[in-house]
Amino acid sequence: MLVNMLKAAKEATYELMSMRSDIKDRALSAVADKLDKNRELIKAENAKDIAYANECGLSKAMIDRLILDDKRIDAMIQAVNEIKAQTDPVGKVVEGYRRPNGLYITKVKVPLGVVGIIFESRPNVTIDAAALCLKSGNVSVLRGGKEAINSNVCLGKLMKEALKETGLPEAAVNIIEDTDRAVVMEMLRAKDYIDIMVPRGGDSLIKFCTEHSLIPLVKHDAGICHVFIDEFADMEMAVNIAVNAKCQRVGVCNTMETLLIHDAVAAKILPMLEKAYAEYSVELRGCENTQKIIACKPATEEDWSTEYLDFILSVKIVKSVDEAIAHINKYSSQHSDSIVTENYSNSEKFLDRVDSAAVYVNASTRWTDGGEFGLGAEIGISTQKLHCRGPMGADDLTTTKYRIYGSGQIR
Amino acid sequence: MLVNMLKAAKEATYELMSMRSDIKDRALSAVADKLDKNRELIKAENAKDIAYANECGLSKAMIDRLILDDKRIDAMIQAVNEIKAQTDPVGKVVEGYRRPNGLYITKVKVPLGVVGIIFESRPNVTIDAAALCLKSGNVSVLRGGKEAINSNVCLGKLMKEALKETGLPEAAVNIIEDTDRAVVMEMLRAKDYIDIMVPRGGDSLIKFCTEHSLIPLVKHDAGICHVFIDEFADMEMAVNIAVNAKCQRVGVCNTMETLLIHDAVAAKILPMLEKAYAEYSVELRGCENTQKIIACKPATEEDWSTEYLDFILSVKIVKSVDEAIAHINKYSSQHSDSIVTENYSNSEKFLDRVDSAAVYVNASTRWTDGGEFGLGAEIGISTQKLHCRGPMGADDLTTTKYRIYGSGQIR
Missing domain, CATH: 3.40.605.10 (Aldehyde Dehydrogenase; Chain A, domain 1)
Structure with a gap:
């Protein structure tokens, strides 16, 4: 019983x-x-x-x-x-x-x-x-x-x-x-x-x-995680992070599912990414503008909110860091999202405004993990805001109690 | 809309x-x-x-x-x-x-x-x-x-x-x-x-x-709050606290609803309490042993889990601090509970083992309040363990976010 x-x-x-x-x-x-x-x-x-x-x-x-x-x-x-x-x-x-x-x-x-x-x-x-x-x-x-x-x-x-x-x-x-x-x-x-x-x-x-x-x-x-490659990104670093976030392990919640790319660098970086992803046989599903630059399947509205847990990636070209943030806040599962940029103001804006448990500058979303964060093990990764957020360790398994020592106080 | x-x-x-x-x-x-x-x-x-x-x-x-x-x-x-x-x-x-x-x-x-x-x-x-x-x-x-x-x-x-x-x-x-x-x-x-x-x-x-x-x-x-008068209580302080916790304001959640009294002092303190409560016309509902000492209505099983919000008090005589703690953990709404004692070990045991948001030694339960705790105002008093417990102030209206600064880290 x-x-x-x-x-x-x-x-x-x-x-x-x-x-x-x-x-x-x-x-x-x-x-x-x-x-x-x-x-x-x-x-x-x-x-x-x-x-x-x-x-x-x-x-x-x-x-x-x-x-x-x-x-x-x-x-x-x-x-x-x-x-x-x-x-x-x-x-x-x-x-x-x-x-x-x-x-x-x-x-x-x-x-x-x-x-x-x-x-x-x-x-x-x-x-x-x-x-x-x-x-x-x-x-x-x-x-x-x-x-x-x-x-x-x-x-x-x-x-x-x-x-x-x-x-x-x-x-x-x-x-x-x-x-x-x-x-x-x-x-x-x-x-x-x-x-x-x-x-x-x-x-x-x-x-x-x-x-x-x-x-x-x-x-x-679920983890619907994003990487945004800003116009001010280091291109080589951006490719490395975008490949790692998608391919290092596909079946887990901190894997990137949607890649956002700034308009100004899309034509340059998309062919580099296409080549890199081909080595892992990643299926790319792009927005209209992406389809103009590389050969890929069209992404549908549904793709933006899909956790593939597979070698599939949706790709969208955006006009600004603001558009990237708005897209993430609309479709993200508020797990882990990353910006690749060398621009200080854009990095801070991204950290301030993306409403997710873990927000990164110039690092792979794959790092969101109790062990990697130094918590020892984790009981899971909280995607809600109440009580604890992100990797949940022993500390998050506590609540508080007021212990109050008086000497006869009455109200 | x-x-x-x-x-x-x-x-x-x-x-x-x-x-x-x-x-x-x-x-x-x-x-x-x-x-x-x-x-x-x-x-x-x-x-x-x-x-x-x-x-x-x-x-x-x-x-x-x-x-x-x-x-x-x-x-x-x-x-x-x-x-x-x-x-x-x-x-x-x-x-x-x-x-x-x-x-x-x-x-x-x-x-x-x-x-x-x-x-x-x-x-x-x-x-x-x-x-x-x-x-x-x-x-x-x-x-x-x-x-x-x-x-x-x-x-x-x-x-x-x-x-x-x-x-x-x-x-x-x-x-x-x-x-x-x-x-x-x-x-x-x-x-x-x-x-x-x-x-x-x-x-x-x-x-x-x-x-x-x-x-x-x-x-x-709800607030089903307790005061336990230990055998080692200062009798005058105990009466003051027990009266304040019940009578200072009856319609609120931090008011005492059940008074527990150690066997060894019941015969001495109950008549003092009876007199003090009479001034506020408090209706007393006692356990069998209480009824042997003072005139009162019998308390039923239901009384132990009732939030009266009124000039009514249930009274129970217990044999030990352990029995008091067990009673509280069974019937309390885990809001505020207090022990009156001069015994160090009993006070620490009570603070350790009573599973409530606020636990007191030698003070009225009526103190549980955002303003009285120094939080300014409160949005309420949480009676759950998740996220925040006790008076809920501005600080409890926050969650956390991991802001992570990298330099190209991939996993």
Whole structure:
């Protein structure tokens, strides 16, 4: 019964809430140790998932995301150790002051409580998410995809063993074994037990959660990212960034989906880009003016709001940095957008006015990542404005509490 | 058409987003000035609302909340001036560092965008909320109660005049004149235009918003606040705090609704409290053990989760600080809870383990208030954990953005 799991999870928060950092860190060490000592078990359970995935005829790319080999187990262990090495966000005094009436008010970071996470395929998310929650004193309730269920359950058991051995409540980490979609609905309505829901996945999952959740969400949504090549761009740098942002890895949310080019340099740079993209067999879909310069398919209105997650790129020529900003604010998913320019005022205008989680000057959008930002691991990348924005680390899994010390003050 | 108002509101965010503080402050000065110079107009429009309220037979307390007299207009002007005097939260660099690859990453506070606020009766909320939004570079869309519509529309017009005269977009402040409930639904679904919704009101409004909103909410919910008189309390201080927390003002969310008393001191302090509460004609509803000590009605299970907003108090005797904490975590609305004690360990345990927005030692719960906390005004008191908790000021009307300065970095 999900409700019993959730009740125990909520109960565990009261113990975890003020748990000493050294005890939490000891538990994280034990988790890393368990992973290392149970490689064969993990691989055997993972093999069941892979076998099932092959039976179902899942794509090679999908199956690749499922695999847990020694290299990936090493990476999981490293993530746990990096999370352990971070400073515990809990207990940090954000503000503190004495009021004229003598009340001493402090505002302190505290855990959120129970964090529900819904994710797909990659089983390493189980470890990353549970470890980040544990570090920040939160109880995690994890609902991974059906295709990785054996791996997830195995990783969950190992974590519970580690918790038990270090004297922490086993209910601090919870894996939901029921992979029916109805369970997601049950989670979204369980507002008495879950404090925050983090859905990670495709459009339909996010839409479903937004429609039905009674619990505050931190959404990890699509990435429709842009690079704008300004008239004052260094041409060689622009080509490098535009190629990297599209081609270095296509299936992820920080990949560029639309390239904007200033009118004044389009005729010069488009043939260079055409050549560079040809090496990766990128399909180009251009606006009318782009079609006049290079051979490409026509881009439709729909293209500007499509996350291809593939070797496809829409290209638009704009007349100014203002037009580029307006296009981005209209079509971007507010994830990551970059300008390539040597012009100071244009760079600042872009940073000021593009309303996205991460805005770049002269760098690839591919950098938006918890690890690359120095947060250790990430629980996802928030594309909403409430609570946290961009890569979400342990620090973002906290809220605040006013601790107020009085000496009899009445109003 | 609401959608046209919202489109213009969204458009205005791009201008407000990076608006200089001195210009925003100039607009706030102009708002204060308009209020001062149009007292007669405000009072005349307010009189229409009062007349209608009398016609409808609204309660005296309700009508009192509606009234805008010179004293209340003074208070509105003062609130605007205090908000103006605060430091602009926008632009504050929360973090900043250079990564090994040379990327210079800064995390900066930025406005949320369009803030939708739903509130009831008190027309001064119009000014507080709009001024806080303006200070923090946000566009406000305000939907007040039907009973204050003439006052709200008048205040909105004066603010728009002030915006226009100081060169800010008039669409920065918006009053919805349609008071039909269907408009609330329209707001809650307008996720392309509104970035955050702040519902302030009763249970049914909050429930409606939670069920239907596609937009992240910051809820301003009920207050079921507790005072726990520990066995180590100073008895005189305990009586003062318990009386103040209940009686100083009964109709507000930071008023105590349940009093918990340690077994060891119940027989001594209950008669003192009985006498003190009699002066305010407070109806006491006690647990079985309370009934053995003083004359009172029996408290039912329902009483522990009731927000009376009236001169009624439920009283329970507990055996320990742990039982008090468990009771509070079960029944509290996580708003404000206080312990009265001279015992150090009990005070720290209470502060650590009570999972509420504001936890007090030796002070009345009535202090939880933006003004009393030194935030100037407040847009409400958040009873949720996501984004902000407790009194919500200008600072809480921001999100962050990563501004990243590169020199050609690709991954």
